Amino acid sequence: MDDLLSSEILEKQFGPTELNILYQDGAARIITTSAKSNGQVLEISRAQFIPAGISKFPNVHQAVLAGTSMGTAFRSAGITFVRQQQAAYKYDLSANFEYLFGEDGPATIVIVSILVGPEQTPYAEILETYSPVVQWPNLQGVPTDEQLDSIKSLNGFLAEI
Numbered sequence: 001m002d003d004l005l006s007s008e009i010l011e012k013q014f015g016p017t018e019l020n021i022l023y024q025d026g027a028a029r030i031i032t033t034s035a036k037s038n039g040q041v042l043e044i045s046r047a048q049f050i051p052a053g054i055s056k057f058p059n060v061h062q063a064v065l066a067g068t069s070m071g072t073a074f075r076s077a078g079i080t081f082v083r084q085q086q087a088a089y090k091y092d093l094s095a096n097f098e099y100l101f102g103e104d105g106p107a108t109i110v111i112v113s114i115l116v117g118p119e120q121t122p123y124a125e126i127l128e129t130y131s132p133v134v135q136w137p138n139l140q141g142v143p144t145d146e147q148l149d150s151i152k153s154l155n156g157f158l159a160e161i
Helices: 006-014 051-056 058-065 070-076 095-101 145-160
Strands: 017-024 028-035 041-049 081-091 107-116 121-130
Touching: 006 017, 006 028, 006 041, 006 070, 041 051, 041 095, 041 145, 051 058, 051 107, 051 121, 058 070, 070 081, 095 145, 107 145, 121 145
Parallel strands: none
Antiparallel strands: 017 028, 028 041, 041 121, 081 107, 107 121
16 A cells, blocks of 8 residues: 555545645645545645655655645656555544535544655655545554644644635
8 A cells, every 4th residue: 555645545436636735835735635526625634744855855845845746746756655654543523624525424534654765765744634435445543642633733724724
């Protein structure tokens, strides 16, 4: 599963998708991924970029900041890209998430580390939240206190938009 992109999982279930940047600076970004067919939000995620990966792959990082998905940007540049899943579990989210998803019920939370290049340089740590309608292929683990804090932080951001 490390070589499968999240967009590939979503597109297999919902057809073509598009990425929308809600917030971004050089060190982090928050995005939604929606189904092109009906605009339904399938994912809300927050990426924290890691300085070592940014400095080693500055051109790809610029493509990411320009709105290209990470996996697509690295693959297009011919650079290996690994999604190392740390955890994936069902979790009841707040009304802010439910509003954006247009669905209620437990969402899927996926925590991944993005490793790139032959040395698997750390590029990003990502908290991905998937709509209750998304079927994630590999659930494992339970939330840590740090992950719950990250979810609460992302919820606070969503409350402001």
